[in-house]
Amino acid sequence: MNLVFGSVVLGILSGGIYALMAVGLTLSFGVLEVINIAQGMLVVVGAYLSFALESYWHIDPLLGLLITIPTLFLLGFGIEWAFLRPLKQDRVALSILVTYAVALILEGLMGLWFGDNFVAIHAWYVDAAINVFGLYIADIYLIGFALAIVLLGAVYLLLYRSKFGAALRATVQNREAAVLIGIDVQRISTLTFAIATGLTAAGGMLFGATTAFNANSMLDLISRLLMIIILGGMGSMGGALVASLIMLVSVDVVSVAYTPTWSTFVFFALTVVVMVVRPQGLFGAPPARKV
Amino acid sequence: MKRNRMGLIALIAVVAAVVYPFVFSSTEATTIVFYALLYVAIASSWNIIGGFTGYISLGHAAFFGLGAYTIALVADHLGIPGGYGLFLVALLGGVVAALFAVPMGFIALRLRTIHSFVIVTIAYLFMFQLLAFNLLGVTNGSSGLAIPQPNWSGAFFNMPFYFAALVLAVLTVLLAYWIRNSRFGLGLLAIRDDEDKAAGVGVDTWKHKFAAYIISAVPIGIAGAIYAYFSSYIYPQTVFDPMIDLTIVLSAFLGGMGTLLGPILGAFILQPAQQLLTFYTGAAGWDLVLFGVLFLVVILLMPSGIVPTIVERTRRARVREAVQKADETVPTPDANPAAGGGPR
Numbered sequence A: 001m002n003l004v005f006g007s008v009v010l011g012i013l014s015g016g017i018y019a020l021m022a023v024g025l026t027l028s029f030g031v032l033e034v035i036n037i038a039q040g041m042l043v044v045v046g047a048y049l050s051f052a053l054e055s056y057w058h059i060d061p062l063l064g065l066l067i068t069i070p071t072l073f074l075l076g077f078g079i080e081w082a083f084l085r086p087l088k089q090d091r092v093a094l095s096i097l098v099t100y101a102v103a104l105i106l107e108g109l110m111g112l113w114f115g116d117n118f119v120a121i122h123a124w125y126v127d128a129a130i131n132v133f134g135l136y137i138a139d140i141y142l143i144g145f146a147l148a149i150v151l152l153g154a155v156y157l158l159l160y161r162s163k164f165g166a167a168l169r170a171t172v173q174n175r176e177a178a179v180l181i182g183i184d185v186q187r188i189s190t191l192t193f194a195i196a197t198g199l200t201a202a203g204g205m206l207f208g209a210t211t212a213f214n215a216n217s218m219l220d221l222i223s224r225l226l227m228i229i230i231l232g233g234m235g236s237m238g239g240a241l242v243a244s245l246i247m248l249v250s251v252d253v254v255s256v257a258y259t260p261t262w263s264t265f266v267f268f269a270l271t272v273v274v275m276v277v278r279p280q281g282l283f284g285a286p287p288a289r290k291v
Numbered sequence B: 001m002k003r004n005r006m007g008l009i010a011l012i013a014v015v016a017a018v019v020y021p022f023v024f025s026s027t028e029a030t031t032i033v034f035y036a037l038l039y040v041a042i043a044s045s046w047n048i049i050g051g052f053t054g055y056i057s058l059g060h061a062a063f064f065g066l067g068a069y070t071i072a073l074v075a076d077h078l079g080i081p082g083g084y085g086l087f088l089v090a091l092l093g094g095v096v097a098a099l100f101a102v103p104m105g106f107i108a109l110r111l112r113t114i115h116s117f118v119i120v121t122i123a124y125l126f127m128f129q130l131l132a133f134n135l136l137g138v139t140n141g142s143s144g145l146a147i148p149q150p151n152w153s154g155a156f157f158n159m160p161f162y163f164a165a166l167v168l169a170v171l172t173v174l175l176a177y178w179i180r181n182s183r184f185g186l187g188l189l190a191i192r193d194d195e196d197k198a199a200g201v202g203v204d205t206w207k208h209k210f211a212a213y214i215i216s217a218v219p220i221g222i223a224g225a226i227y228a229y230f231s232s233y234i235y236p237q238t239v240f241d242p243m244i245d246l247t248i249v250l251s252a253f254l255g256g257m258g259t260l261l262g263p264i265l266g267a268f269i270l271q272p273a274q275q276l277l278t279f280y281t282g283a284a285g286w287d288l289v290l291f292g293v294l295f296l297v298v299i300l301l302m303p304s305g306i307v308p309t310i311v312e313r314t315r316r317a318r319v320r321e322a323v324q325k326a327d328e329t330v331p332t333p334d335a336n337p338a339a340g341g342g343p344r
Helices: A002-032 A039-057 A061-084 A091-114 A139-161 A163-173 A175-180 A185-210 A217-232 A237-257 A260-277 B002-023 B027-050 B061-077 B085-111 B114-134 B158-180 B183-193 B195-200 B205-231 B242-255 B261-281 B286-301 B306-329 B333-339
Strands: A129-132 A135-138
Touching: A002 A039, A002 A135, A002 A139, A002 A163, A002 A185, A002 A217, A002 A237, A039 A061, A039 A091, A039 A185, A039 A217, A061 A091, A061 A185, A091 A217, A091 B114, A091 B242, A091 B286, A129 A139, A135 A139, A139 A163, A139 A185, A139 A237, A163 A175, A163 A185, A175 A185, A217 A237, A217 A260, A217 B114, A237 A260, A260 B085, A260 B114, B002 B027, B002 B158, B027 B158, B027 B205, B027 B242, B027 B261, B061 B085, B061 B114, B061 B205, B061 B242, B085 B114, B085 B158, B085 B205, B114 B242, B158 B183, B158 B205, B183 B195, B183 B205, B195 B205, B242 B261, B242 B286, B242 B306, B261 B286, B261 B306
Parallel strands: none
Antiparallel strands: A129 A135
């Protein structure tokens, strides 16, 4: 019983971290209508950056975010500008291919620099644990959850309390109409992709501190993140958060109550089952009929 | 007349493929073309759903793996020894793939939006990979399964596999050709252009998509079985491999999605390129970088693929010629805009 309770708590905490990794994916889908296959790899790049700062220059991973977030922001800016903006026709297919290619290039480069070995980010709060009602929880999970809440809250404020956010939401609702009322959709798109990628740096740091990773981890990650955003409803931020929590709690409970072998399977099976009942995902709008 | 010429070219290509292994009989030479032919079949088959209807499946490698596991399990449980008989078992791989495609297609195609379809098909691939890893009693998990060794060997070893792949490739292309020129294929193309309009003019879009999905699983299942027999040992991560899907989509895309010739051309460019790249760079990471860069360059320079780009260029050149001729005979400058008025 206690074990199951513990796994629920851990599931919620790591769900927050996954939400932080998935929010970039759902944002760029909502605004750009692009499925960013490179998201998993961007998480890994963020993790490697934090790892490199920590192990070469002894910069604390949390402090290092002040460097890694802007770096990934610029990387996202570059990717959108160079590879996504030129796509005019057939955006669905082409964006999948283009971002897959970007992911492969980054995977190759990370492999060349850091090798195949699994690494993990270290800091004092990664190894320390505190006792909460008889449960030992590694500090990093609490810090990670708090950081996820703060950053997701910041994104929420940006979306709902700023002019940029209003323009962004207008673009999500109707791209053509947004152009017509004078919103610079191109600028919104680039900035959104850059912000989404920047956030991913924080998700990457937390991922790297809670999981051993190498460049190849990106496939595992992108498949999970895609399941999260489709379960939550594509383009919905709240959906991504709720879906992350549901997913990670189920994974952790299955892993404790049944067997870790099948825990990852839950990710995919749960998604497919929900799709049967509710094709638009938990929080997705039913597909509008085009006129 | 144009159709006759195309038929002649196709005939020459098939004859060349038949003669090839007798001229270049080294193992390396036949292996490269064996893989290319296998991918011609796979990509042409994928093209039936992905290219014709625009529903891009990133999970068709699941059928490849199903075919591979079918031949391994059937040969093992029925005690079928290695030999030509196993090629018949490979056909069973296609049947099993089709059986699985029924519920898979049923769920994925209900989603109505292409984005969700793409993601659910990705989920399929990973589900099957995990099942292959986890169902120890059936699949032997990560230790993989052996397929009986064929009873021929030596310099002749590749030949039967080569011709099996060739037959599969030719039949798959014929199937795609037949579908493309049928009423059914017309419905599929209408779905790609505008699904709602297609439904509006009386195309039963659901039945069309569903049928196309199931049909496209069959040759891929057979290809997976032939691959398994050829490599004589399979692992979950080599037959349920996301890279297979990437290669399929890229082959179809490189040549021109939705065209008949596209996937053939794409497979014949990509397969040898990929193998040479891995061979010369030693799979250290440079192969991924080069592959990715190549990929980006092609997409950004030729967003519709080789075949449509060439077709469009020759069409434009012809129009220009015609305009020039018209100019020479009747020098009226205002005739130009009308003659060159194709969509840019």
